[in-house]
Amino acid sequence: MHIKSIVASIILLCLVxxxxxxxxxxxxxxxxxxxxxxAVSVSKIGSSDNISADSSESSAATGQxxxxxxxxxxxxxxxxxxxxxxxxxxxxxxxxxxxARIEINDRYFGETPxxxxxxxxxxxxxxxxxxxxxxxxxxxxxxxxxIAYVNNTLRMRPGRLHIISSPEAASxxxxxxxxxxxxRDCFIPAGRSRLSLMLSGYHxxxxxxxxxxxxxxxxxxxxxxxxxxxxxxxxxxxxxxxxVQISLGSTAVVSALAGLAFTGKAIxxxxxxxxxxxxxxxxxxxxxxxxxxxxxxxxxxxxGISIIGFTVTLLY
Numbered sequence: 001m002h003i004k005s006i007v008a009s010i011i012l013l014c015l016v017x018x019x020x021x022x023x024x025x026x027x028x029x030x031x032x033x034x035x036x037x038x039a040v041s042v043s044k045i046g047s048s049d050n051i052s053a054d055s056s057e058s059s060a061a062t063g064q065x066x067x068x069x070x071x072x073x074x075x076x077x078x079x080x081x082x083x084x085x086x087x088x089x090x091x092x093x094x095x096x097x098x099x100a101r102i103e104i105n106d107r108y109f110g111e112t113p114x115x116x117x118x119x120x121x122x123x124x125x126x127x128x129x130x131x132x133x134x135x136x137x138x139x140x141x142x143x144x145x146x147i148a149y150v151n152n153t154l155r156m157r158p159g160r161l162h163i164i165s166s167p168e169a170a171s172x173x174x175x176x177x178x179x180x181x182x183x184r185d186c187f188i189p190a191g192r193s194r195l196s197l198m199l200s201g202y203h204x205x206x207x208x209x210x211x212x213x214x215x216x217x218x219x220x221x222x223x224x225x226x227x228x229x230x231x232x233x234x235x236x237x238x239x240x241x242x243x244v245q246i247s248l249g250s251t252a253v254v255s256a257l258a259g260l261a262f263t264g265k266a267i268x269x270x271x272x273x274x275x276x277x278x279x280x281x282x283x284x285x286x287x288x289x290x291x292x293x294x295x296x297x298x299x300x301x302x303x304g305i306s307i308i309g310f311t312v313t314l315l316y
Contacts, residue, residue: 089142090117093126095152100130112152128152132213156190159215163197166222170199188215195219201226245313252306259299266292 093102095112102109104124109116112128121144129135133154140148163172165182172179172186173196179186182197188211197205202223269289273282 087121087144088118089121089145090115090147091119091124091126091140091142091150092147093128093150093152095128095130095136095154097130097133097154100128100133100152100154103127103129126150128154130154132157157213158187158189159211159213160217161186161188161195161209161211161215162218163195164218164220165197165199165205166220167199167202170197170202170205170221170223172197182221197221197223199223241313245310248306248310248313252303252310255299255303255306259296259303262292262296262299266290266296 091104091114093112093114093116098112100112102112102114104116104126106125119142121142123139123141126138126140127135128138128150133156136152136154138150138152140150142148162185163182168182170182172182172184174186174188175193188195188209190211190213193209193211195207195209202225205221205223207219266289269285269292272285277285
């Protein structure tokens, strides 16, 4: 800018010396005064030019400094974000069904599906819960700069069913799994299940049950006997008949054998009678003969009655 001022002064001096470009006000002024005046004017012009140029340069420098400062701040923020991204991690939590409550390290965070970013590396305990379903607890180790995915399939809570049977002690089976004997409280899995009761001597009981978490009921089952009551009475009578037949048959056989034995004894005493037997011996032998003969008759009568009774039981 100083060079421009000097060049402008020289040009003005040349014009003054040639007598051109002078103003009417300057005609009576000597060349020296005119030169001084021109120099002063040129100096003023140069000064103003210098001031405007300096201010322009200052404004440009200030704008450039602001631009550099903004760029540096942006770079620092970018570097800081990159470092944060490198250190922190993210959790992506989903569930089936959705809209389940999420707790991370005993703090409520929201509902599924959910994404939490900017977490520090470490172990996180995640609890996903929904009304009517069993809560699901998961521990996840989050690594720096990584994304951990947690997928939960929630199971519905089982229903409660109190089972009573008549008679008791029937075996309870739910979906081919034995759970106990009646009476008993059973937890039926949510959804459609197959329930069956079994007891020896009775028809099995089967039923399809659709359980929900709200199920809380009592089931009373009357088991049906395998044997008809009438046929059971007939069987009982037949058993008694067999007992009577065995008793009568045994009595008949034993009585007949006893009668034969007594008859043989009587015959022995009868053979002792002879011509040389005394009267006393005869009377004694006759008495024994009659006694054994009567006993044999009694045994034959009992055997005959037993045989008649046995025959009657066979016929009826």
